[in-house]
Amino acid sequence: MDQRHSGLLSVFEENRQPLLRFLMARTRDAALAEDLLQNVWIKIRDLEHAQPVENPLAYLFKSCENAVRDAKRSAARKLARETLWAEQVDVHVGGGQNNLTPEKIAMERDNLRAVLAELEKMPERTRAIFLDFRLQEIPQKEIADQYAISISAVEKHLQRAYRVIREYREKMEKDDAGGAGP
Amino acid sequence: MTSEPHMNDHNPSNDPIWEQAVRWVLQQQEDRMDVDDWEAFSAWLEQDPAHGQCYDQVVEADADLETMAAKNSGPETNPEPQVPANTKHKTPGAANDNRSWWAGFGAIAAVLIAAIVFWPGQSGPEYALMETAPGEVRTVAIGPSITMTMNGNSELAVNETGKTIRMISGEASFAVTSDIPGAIRVEVADLMLVDVGTVFNVIRDDGEMRLAVTDGAVMVNPDEQRIMVEAGTEIRMQLDNLSYTSRPVSSESVLAWQDGQLVFENRSLASVIADIERILATKITVPDELSGQRLTGTLNLANEEAVVMADLAAVLEGTARKNGDIWIISN
Incomplete structure (x- = not known):
């Protein structure tokens, strides 16, 4: 057996206790927490690692x-994300319809599209900083250096995104509640 | 006064709980969570059920944001993709480029994909070379959300940080538990495969790649041809001109090798033999009159090589013998 693993x-x-405590706090469901901890244990037991794990407990x-x-x-939201991304496809090979209800997916997809439109309205610098952080994975500290602003200013931009x-999701929920009434 | 107990809930621009939840997500995103942070996070979640609910919303929002970015990484939204030939994206001047990057949210993401191809990682890519012996099946974790299983006689280079796999030879399957497209990138020669929430299997053989998707979908060359291969489909693609054929496959037969099984349904004898040769690193010859035959069946490759050959010969109603390094099946 590999030593790393x-x-x-x-x-x-x-560290079973702190891990379980975390899962309990995160799920507020004792049975689910136990199940998830067990799943993690099975995964660790069965896998070796491509590279050494630097901080095992973290x-x-x-x-x-x-x-x-x-x-x-949410399965519907997951699929909406995938299919929205997948719209930009030149060739589709294989695949039938997915078995989630098309209405639900279409609704989620419309929501995502609308969120994108909202993001387009964000201030220039906020977008740029968000993209640097989230897409390029540049650490906040480096972004702060690059723009000559403080780290807390970088965080403010990210918070805004x-x-x-x-705000958009909340607005949608309100509209749904209003519009779907009897 | 008491009739408005939840003012903050309706005023997201000033909601300390939401902001703290975002901070936890950002901190995880940056990989800055040490053990103390995780314990502080546990304590924060324990304080109030509202904390966890808020955090769940941030996690969903985070996935939305990343999906937006991924979606807009295609060339369609980006008429002049500025694939950088010599600029690094972290040069100080990069801030000035942000305006054009945002123009359609696309160019920067195109740069991102290019960055992964051309300079995989910023501080020197670290690729761990992984090899399996003939007949060996091995399962490897790549970070916390990707499981890779390698078939026998395979060679791959793994960059765990960049979630990039270079397929040098052989076969491997990848199971990704992430709903963000692009959690893993598999390079096969000049081809790039990007997952779309996925379980998929890749075989690199002489001059061709076989990609079978059993769950979700895989995008082939997201910055060029953009071919989406969906679940239940296998494509066989020539690596030189990218021509390909496709056929429906079942996930059981695609992934049976993980249990040491080779499952074939109406496959040509030549392609079954090619699989056995690849996995066991051996050579097999069959009489010409059999080579056009189509086969359906299962072979257990976990057995001794001689047993596998005897089984194969039995399927062909012949016998197997070894001559030097070559197995000869005769009838």
Whole structure:
């Protein structure tokens, strides 16, 4: 057995409590938390790693967070994201319709399109900073240096990008609640 | 006064809980979460159920933002893709380019994809070389959300940070648990495969690539031909001119090799033999009169090589013997 991966397993065993505490706090569902922890353990047991894991416990927390995100993810929204991205396709090979209801996916897709339109209205610099951070994965500190602004100013720009989405989603929910009434 | 207890909920521009939730997401995004941070995050979540609900919303918003960016990375939205020949995207002058980058949200993303192709990673790409012995099946984690399984006699280079795999030879399957398109990129010669929420299998053989998708979809060459291969489909593509054929496949037969099985449904004998030769790194000859035959069946490749050859010969109603390094099937 590979040493790297048996190392990760023993770190897991030693830190079962904090990991479970995190999953409990994150899901507020004891049974789900236990299940997810078990899934993470199985994954670690079965896998070797392409490269050594630098900080094993932080890696395990991150794995737990990913497991939660997977479990909570809305299938319709996931598919809407995928298919929206996939619209720019020159050739489609194979594939039938997906089995989620087309209405739900179409609705999510329209929502995403509308969010994009909202993002287009963002101030120039906010967009640029967001793209640097999220797409180019440039750390906030480097962005701050590049633009000669403070790190907290960089964060304000990033906060604004997330807020655009939130405000839009909230508006949509309100409209839905109003429009779908009997 | 007490009739408006949740003012902040309706005023997102001033909501400390939301802002803190964004901060947690940003911090994870930057890979800056150490163990103390995770514990502080746990404590924050425990304080109030509203914290977790808010955080979930930020996670969804984050996926939306990234999807937007990924969607607009195509050449269509970007009439003059500025694929940089010699500029690094982190040069100080880059800030001045932001205006044109945003023009359609596209050029920068095109740069991103180009960046991965031409300079995979910023501080020197670190590729770990991974090889399997003939007949060996091996499963490897690439970061927390990608699982790669390598078939026997395969060679791949893995850049874990950049989530980029270079397929040198052989076969591997990739299972991605992320709803962001582009969580993994697989390079096969000059081809680039990008996942769209996916389980897929790639074989690199002499001059051709076989890509089979069992879940989600895979985009081939997102910055050029943009061919979307959907679940239940295999394409066989020539690496020199990118011509290809496609056929429907079942996920069971595509991934059966992970359990040591080679499953073939109405396949030509020549292609079945090519698979066995590739996985076991061996040579097989069959009589000419059999080579046009089509086969359906299963072989257990986890067995001893001699047993595999005897099984193959049995399917062909012949016998197998070894002559030097070559297996000869005769009837």
